[in-house]
Amino acid sequence: MKEDKDLRKENGYWLQQKEADYQKQEFSEIAAVPLRTYRDRVFRMIFKERKSLLQLYNAMNGTDYEEAEDLVVTTLENAVYLGMKNDVSFLLYDQLNLYEHQSTNNPNMPLRNLFYVSSLYSALTRDENLYGPQVVKIPEARFVVFYNGKEELPERFELKLSDSFATKTEMPALELRTEVWNINAGCNKVLMERCKLLYDYAVFVDKVRKYGENQLFSEAVEMAIEECIKENVLSDFFRKNRSEVLKVSIFEYDEQRQMELARKGAIEEGREKGIKEGREKGIKEGREKGIKEGREKGIKEGIREGKREGRQEGEKLFAALTDMLLGDGRIDDLKQAVHDERVRKLLYEEYDLGNNHYEAVLDTNLINQPE
Numbered sequence: 001m002k003e004d005k006d007l008r009k010e011n012g013y014w015l016q017q018k019e020a021d022y023q024k025q026e027f028s029e030i031a032a033v034p035l036r037t038y039r040d041r042v043f044r045m046i047f048k049e050r051k052s053l054l055q056l057y058n059a060m061n062g063t064d065y066e067e068a069e070d071l072v073v074t075t076l077e078n079a080v081y082l083g084m085k086n087d088v089s090f091l092l093y094d095q096l097n098l099y100e101h102q103s104t105n106n107p108n109m110p111l112r113n114l115f116y117v118s119s120l121y122s123a124l125t126r127d128e129n130l131y132g133p134q135v136v137k138i139p140e141a142r143f144v145v146f147y148n149g150k151e152e153l154p155e156r157f158e159l160k161l162s163d164s165f166a167t168k169t170e171m172p173a174l175e176l177r178t179e180v181w182n183i184n185a186g187c188n189k190v191l192m193e194r195c196k197l198l199y200d201y202a203v204f205v206d207k208v209r210k211y212g213e214n215q216l217f218s219e220a221v222e223m224a225i226e227e228c229i230k231e232n233v234l235s236d237f238f239r240k241n242r243s244e245v246l247k248v249s250i251f252e253y254d255e256q257r258q259m260e261l262a263r264k265g266a267i268e269e270g271r272e273k274g275i276k277e278g279r280e281k282g283i284k285e286g287r288e289k290g291i292k293e294g295r296e297k298g299i300k301e302g303i304r305e306g307k308r309e310g311r312q313e314g315e316k317l318f319a320a321l322t323d324m325l326l327g328d329g330r331i332d333d334l335k336q337a338v339h340d341e342r343v344r345k346l347l348y349e350e351y352d353l354g355n356n357h358y359e360a361v362l363d364t365n366l367i368n369q370p371e
Contacts, residue, residue, distance in 0.1 A: 042248055043101035043146070043201060045241060046234070048073070052197055057097065059194035060144065096120060096139040103149045110161035110176045113143045117176075143178040146198075148205050155187045156180065200234040208249070221249045317353060318344075324351050 047053055050068040058064055098116055121138055128136045161176040181188055185206040192199040204224055211220035225242060229235045325334040336343045
């Protein structure tokens with residue numbers, strides 16, 4: 001431990017001073033609209049004390065630090081802004097840890113953590129010269145989400161900021177990785193064995209869910225608290241904070257329910273919008289296809305009609321020529337005209353049967369040809 005403290009001093013971090021500086025920092029410059037006064041969640045109520053945080057940190061890192069006073073708690077305590085409130089964050093030996101509890105699967109946590117850590121780094125370097133020639137040292141950040149929602153998820157997985165990028169590159173210039181640990185009952189047993197508080201919290205949540213299947217939610221929380229006290233599961237915590245835990249739990253439940261209703265409403269709205277857009281697109285495409293098919297059908301019918309008319313005109317023209325040749329006794333010329341187009345042309349001109357009729361016969365090329 002002494003070596004760790006010496007290392008802290010060499011790196012320029014006087015954590016107690018940083019804590020004092022941090023508590024003075026205000027975040028009113030964050031451009032967002034306040035939504036509501038923040039209420040502690042049960043998870044945060046349990047782990048907002050230094051001693052509890054240190055137990056969780058040791059469990060997560062396989063360490064055995066004992067001096068809880070070395071922790072500098074940096075959780076944002078100011079007015080609440082949308083997306084700018086994290087559950088627990090703290091400094092320990094030049095590492096900035098941001099712990100968040102989620103009861104829903106949220107792929108946007110890396111982006112939210114980017115907002116969190118930007119605010120924290122801004123506070124920690126407020127009095128530093130960021131425009132000078134010397135490197136301003138900052139603590140390395142680690143981002144962890146403890147998940148205990150109803151949706152089945154792996155025991156542990158990673159979310160990346162780059163997953164949110166509209167355009168993907170092989171090596172993005174900006175990246176932020178967030179670890180997600182499933183703390184539902186039966187998951188991550190090694191971690192649970194190392195941190196009894198986390199294990200007890202998972203037991204409490206499991207009991208609430210079990211009783212909530214057949215009871216009103218407030219009754220389910222009461223029954224879970226009572227049973228936990230009897231079984232020495234967070235017993236001291238519940239004796240001390242029983243009424244507050246009940247209020248917070250109901251608040252969390254109502255909030256999750258509202259989020260679920262909002263999500264379902266958005267899905268329904270999207271479905272109706274999709275149906276409307278699909279119908280409009282279908283009508284447009286159907287109209288365009290109908291026009292195209294109608295045009296093509298009309299052209300074909302026009303060609304057929306033109307062929308019929310051309311054949312009829314040609315037959316009338318040749319019938320007139322035949323009558324004239326027979327009248328003049330030119331049987332041999334008639335026989336040649338039947339088989340020789342050049343002879344027919346000369347005979348049409350000789351008898352002045354009309355160039356227009358003759359050109360129609362040549363253009364359609366219908367003489368002695370089927371339709």
